[in-house]
Amino acid sequence: MKSQDQIGTTFVSYVIGRGILHGVVNFTFGTYNFTPGDKDNIELDPVVSCRLRMDRACFNQLRDAVNNLWEQIQIEERNAALAAQMEAAEQVEGLLPKRVRSDKMN
Numbered sequence: 001m002k003s004q005d006q007i008g009t010t011f012v013s014y015v016i017g018r019g020i021l022h023g024v025v026n027f028t029f030g031t032y033n034f035t036p037g038d039k040d041n042i043e044l045d046p047v048v049s050c051r052l053r054m055d056r057a058c059f060n061q062l063r064d065a066v067n068n069l070w071e072q073i074q075i076e077e078r079n080a081a082l083a084a085q086m087e088a089a090e091q092v093e094g095l096l097p098k099r100v101r102s103d104k105m106n
Contacts, residue, residue, distance in 0.1 A: 012049045025059040027052040 012029035019026050029049050037043040054062065 010050045014046075016046075016048060023056065025052075025054050025056065 010029075011031060013031045014029070016028040016030040017026075018028070028051050030046050031049040033045040033047055035043045035045040
């Protein structure tokens with residue numbers, strides 16, 4: 001692997017800025033450092049984490065990738081909510097007397 005392929009991963013918390021200049025899409029991302037403050041408080045200390053510059057073709061690829069990931073997240077959240085509802089229904093069913101269960105559930 002080339003040395004230029006050995007890039008670290010940067011965690012970001014928020015988008016500081018975005019824009020387009022001469023056809024180049026620009027993003028600036030930030031991260032909150034947690035700085036101890038007075039009286040046992042923790043202060044958020046925002047810092048610039050990274051800047052991305054890309055052409056329109058790359059931006060379109062990024063948009064498509066983000067949209068795809070967003071759809072996957074929504075599906076997983078719906079499935080988790082459905083599983084929790086089913087689990088709750090099973091717990092309630094287990095608490096009902098058998099006569100009520102057979103009358104109401106069938």
